[in-house]
Every structure is written in structure tokens, then in C-alpha cells.
Amino acid sequence: MTIRPLLVPCLIATLVAACGRDDRAAATTAAAADTPVTFQVFGDPAEIAAYKALVTAFEAENPGRRVTLIPVGKQSDHMTKLSAAYASGKGPDVFVLNFRRFGQFAERGALEAVGPALAARGWSEQDYYEPAIEAFRQDGTLMCVPQNVSSLVVYYNRALFRRFDVPYPSPHWTYFEFSNAARKLTRDTDGDGRIDIYGVALEPTLIRLAPFIWSAGGDIVNDVRRPTMLTLDRPDALRALGVVRSLSGPQGVTPPLAAHQAEDEDARFARGGVAMLFQSRRFTTTLRARKDLDWDVAPFPTLRKPVSALHADGYCLSRNTAHRDAALDFIRYAVGAEGQALMTRTGRLVPSLKSVAESPVFLDPEQPPASARVFLDAIPLLRRTPNIAAWHEIESRADTILEEWFFEPPVGAGAVDPDAGGGEGMALAIRLRDAVQPLLLRDLQQGKP
Amino acid sequence: MQRRGTLGGSLVVHERAICYRPEPHRSAHRLDTRSARLAAAVASAAAAALFAAPIGLLLAASSLDGYRAAFAAVPLARSLFNSAWISTLAAPASLALASMAAFGLTQIAAVPRRRMLLVLLLCASIPLTAVLVPRFVLFDAIGAVGTPLPLFAPVLVGGSPLYCLLLFAALRRLPQAQIDAARIEGLGWLAIWWRIAVPQTRPTHAAVFMLSLMAFWSAFLEPLLYLHREHELTAPLMLHAISLLGSTQWPMLMAAACAITLPVVLSVAVLTSFLHHPFRTR
16 A cells, blocks of 8 residues: 555645644634633743632633643743744744743744733733833834843842851942952861852853843943844953953852852752852742741842843733733733732742832742842843844853853963953953854844844 | 583483582682672672761651652642553554564565665654654644644654664564464464564563653653643653752652652563563573
8 A cells, every 4th residue: 555645635734734824823713712712831830830820810800711721841841832833833822931032933923912902901011110011022012011020139148148257238239349258258167178168159141141241331232122243342341251250260259160060059059058149039939948048139249330130021922813802811910910919929020010019919028038129129220131033042052152161260360350351251252252143143134133 | 310410510300300400619619709708798898888877867867748749749640640641552552563564574575675674764863853843733733732642643653763673673583484384374464473473572572662661651842742731741741840949859859750760660670571582481
């Protein structure tokens, strides 16, 4: 028996499925009323539980509306699932995206603009923090509605600060004070010649290094909305790179490569092996579970001007959705006061809705961190990385190079002198530019920067 | 009756069996045994010194809290059940199809066989990511996305081209005269495969079954792409979800990992008995 009779229908089915998404979406509209809105999210089990509660509350408040939750663990798996689904033209109706990854969907026309659609229903973006709203704009149109507006802060172990007689960070502390504290907190407690407590842990990635560069007066790219080149080879950026490198170089206040690979920095902080850690709001829930740990948060230390890096996720709507009205109702509920309060109670996010962020739901005095307001005070100072389609790929390439650079033993004085601005810093900037420039040019040539 | 052997032992002929009784140890042998015992004792002491303290600590601090927390944090029991029924159906089916295909390959002419083997090799070398989207489109077109059906798709090609190649290598060693004789006696192809080919290559079949079982049990990408609802998800996805709770949740993560690994270990332990050659065990 020949397989040709089977092969041809299979190929035709493939081609039809790949080409006819609009037609299929239109065809399914009639049946849409009977099927629930699909809502794909990523997160750990506690976040997924909060999303379940959100869906349940929405369904209870909107009889006749149904939502099917599609939970995915890691954000990278969430992106794989979304990409495969969109390749077939059948993604979930509503999904959560980080602003650093939303560009690849927005620029391919896969998203329905949520902002104008909600505005037509009386929703006002003025109630939300502007940095988070701005991050989800494409050509001035609000494509997704932000769920949270987190920032990079310093988590610090108060017990270690007290033990080694180091003053707690002030609300306006400088990099100089931070660096001094890190040096004093780096200790060999058992006298065996090896460091037992490190002053600070920093993940050497572009998103973590960005606030150092901004605070020093530099920039990552020439234009955050339409970037065409990296600007890490400018003097201010080089100075910031030197400052970061000095932490792992001559100061030796960060865990070296072997220690970094042997133990996760979050776990090291939780067990008291490091006194300070740069992390976003997400880490709060993990620390709340550690009742034996005395900790708090401090703002990002200032080099020349106060600044922090934006971390935000938003609710996006598929352009091919057959449940537009129901999906918009759901998004409005999720970003409304009740939805935001439900998600805020997980402790993992800083709500993007101002009224919830300023309420006891977020600023709960019974729950650590005591200085939760640090997250809100950082909002006016937030800066963001580009949200172009290639940005995630750019970060992936850059992070590999940055990790190698950060953990490499110092080879010359110029390489680690914060004020020298040259040497290894310039070599790194050139290496990053060479690795990243083709991706920026690719976006530029496609006319979709 | 006893007969002296060249190895220093003796053949003892009983009424119904012949067995070999070894000569008592000579002095050199005894010396070797003493050395071996001494070495074993030193090794045991070293091992005890290395591991006794941690084991003591582990036992002192052991509890089932990690398991309780893991099963409470995510629907782990449900996911284990899902993985179990999918693997239990898919692994035998893929083995049967791979074995039949491999047996078929041994029976066709040399030229088409070489071509088919080349196709199998090519298929084995295609990375999964290259066919990810076309497969998704195809399954979406037939409405199978959101159901476990795509997870069974590898069964149609015998689980993996590699399994077909492994079984082909084993089945081609069967004497063709056996197969021809069975044909002359009137046995059909299916009966020849089941009654002659499979029993003689049982260890290979057992090994391929284990590989197939583990592949279906630990599949991650396909369940991630094709399953949507939480109650449909498989065990590896749940383990992944638990790992997101943070790097300070090691007891829970390890408990979930144990719960997911244990069924596979037990299955392999049971199947290991089939790995022995059939003629040696009889």
C-alpha cells in the first residue's frame, strides 16, 4: 500500500492550518459564546493559585462568563508555548507577558490593543503608574495593560548588619556607602582563609547592570524606543562597568564563580551567606517563608543620580480572539481593584494600580519588608530597557558575555579601576556591540525597530 | 560418581544432573581472600567515616514534611496518574510497532532495506525543535491540541527511529532458515514475529521498552505544548512548577523528584529480569 493518499491530505491540512488563521478565527466566532476565554499565565504554584482565585472571583461576579486557566511554570516555557500556538494562529485569548518580551508579539501584529478597548469602557490609564503603562506602548498605543510595576532593590540581612556593626542603609544611600558596607560585611568567620559571608550578590546580566549604568549617567542604547546601537562604550557607561567589575575584582565582595555555581544566590541570601542581594519584588514571598531571617529592603544605591530598573508584566489580548468582549471584561477585572488586590496578596508583585499600591494590601505593616514603601518610592525613578522584538535575544547574547566578564579574574589595573573607564570595560563594550549589533540591524532593516 | 577435573574441582554426576563442585581453597587463594577482606574492611571503614555522620544527621532530621508540602503545593498525585496512564499505554504500543517494523526490515530485499535504514537514520538525526511548529500546526488542524492525543503520536513511528534501529540490529541476527521453516509450516508473519522473533530477542525488547517507558514518562516539551488544563498536566511539568518555588525549597523539590523517579526505578527493577538472555535463564 502506498502512503501517497495519506501524505497529500496531511500536507494540505498543514498548509491550510498555517495560512488560514483569520478565516478560522472568523469561523469560530459563532461558536465562541459557548467556549470559555483561555488565559495563559506563567508563575510558581503560589502565583498560579492566585490566578485561579482571580478566575473564580471573576466568574462569580460575571455569571455566564467562563475562563479557562492555562498555567505554565517558567516564563521561558510560557514563551515556547505561546510561540508554537501563534505559529498555528491559535494562541490563548488572554496571556501575561513581560514588557521585555512583548515586542516580538506586538510587532508581528498578534496583539489587539487593550488600552483603547478598555478606555472605551470607561477605564482610565491615569489610575496606573506611568512607567509601567509606557513600557507596554507601541507607537503610542497601549497594547497590554500592566499588572505590576516592580523595581530592582537591595535586600539586606539586618542581623548581619547588626552583628558586624554596619549601619542600615539610608533611604538615599550612595554607591560609596553601599560599597563600604559590602566590604565590612565580607567576612571569614571561622578563620580558615576562605570567605564565609559575602557582602553582596549580583547576577551579572544586562537587566541587573542597567541601573548601575543609568545611575552613572550612561545609557544602554542610543534610543530606548528605537534603538540602533549599544552605548556601553561611552565614558559614563564604562565607569559604571568598572564599578560593577570592582565588586568581583579587587574588592572581592561578591561570591566567585565556583561559589556562584555551587549555590544559588537567593538560597545563599536566605541562609545568611550573603548580606545584600539585588533582586526584584518577586523574592519577597520566598523570604516571608523564612521566619528565622531578619531582613529588609533598601533602594538601589546612587552613583550619580537615583534610578532603578523597571520589571513589569501585563495582560495582553490575542488579535485572533473569538471572545473579545468576555476577554476584555476579564482583563478589566484583573487590573481593577479587586483583581489587583488578589494578586498583590501573594506578595510577589507591586500593583500597577495606584490605589491598591498605596493601600494596606500592599503596605501591610504586619508583613515584611518593613520598608515596603521603597518599592513605591522607586517608581518615579524607574527606567526601562527597550521593548523591541529582538530585545530578549539581545539580552540572552549579552548575558553570556557579561557573566564571563564578571567572573573572570582581573588582568590589569585599568580593567577594574572604576574611574579608569578603559581597559577591560572597553573590551567588554566592543564585544557586546559586535554580538548585539546584527540583531539591532535586523530589526532596523525590517523597518520594525 | 566423581571425576577429577583440570581446574582442581570435580564433576559430580547425580542421577538427574551434572554439577561442578569447586576444589577447597589453596593457600594462595586464602591469602587473596584475606587481602580482599582486609581491603573491603578498610573501604567499609572509610565509607562509614565519610558517610556515617551525614546519614546520622539525615536520619535525625528526616520527616515526610517535604512530601506533604509537594503534594499540597501542586496536584502532583493527579499528574503522576496522568503520566502513568500515558506511559503505560504508549510504551508497549511503541515497542510493538518498532519491533514489527524492525522485523519487517529484516525480511525485505537488501536495496529497499538499505533505503529504509537511511530514512530511519535521517529521521533520528532531525532535531525535535525543527518539527515542533509543523507538528503543532498539524495537530491543531485536526483539533488534537488540548488533548493527550499528540503525546501518543511518537507511537506511530515506534517511539523513535533509534528503537527501530536497535531492534533491527537484534532481529537481523536470527537465522533466516528459522523464519523460512516457519513459513513453510504455514505460520503467518504476525505469528512468526510474536512466537519466533520476539522470544529470541527478549533482552533487546526489554531494553527498548525501558527506554521507551522512560522517554514517555519524562517527556516535557510535548505535554507543555499540547496540554492546557492543570488537571491534565504530567509529572515532569509539576516538578518544574515546584522548582519555581525558589531555591530555598529543597526538601519539597527533592520529595517531588523522588515521587516522580520512584515509579521509573521500580519499573526498571522489574524489567531487568527480562534483560537476561532467554536461553541462559531456562
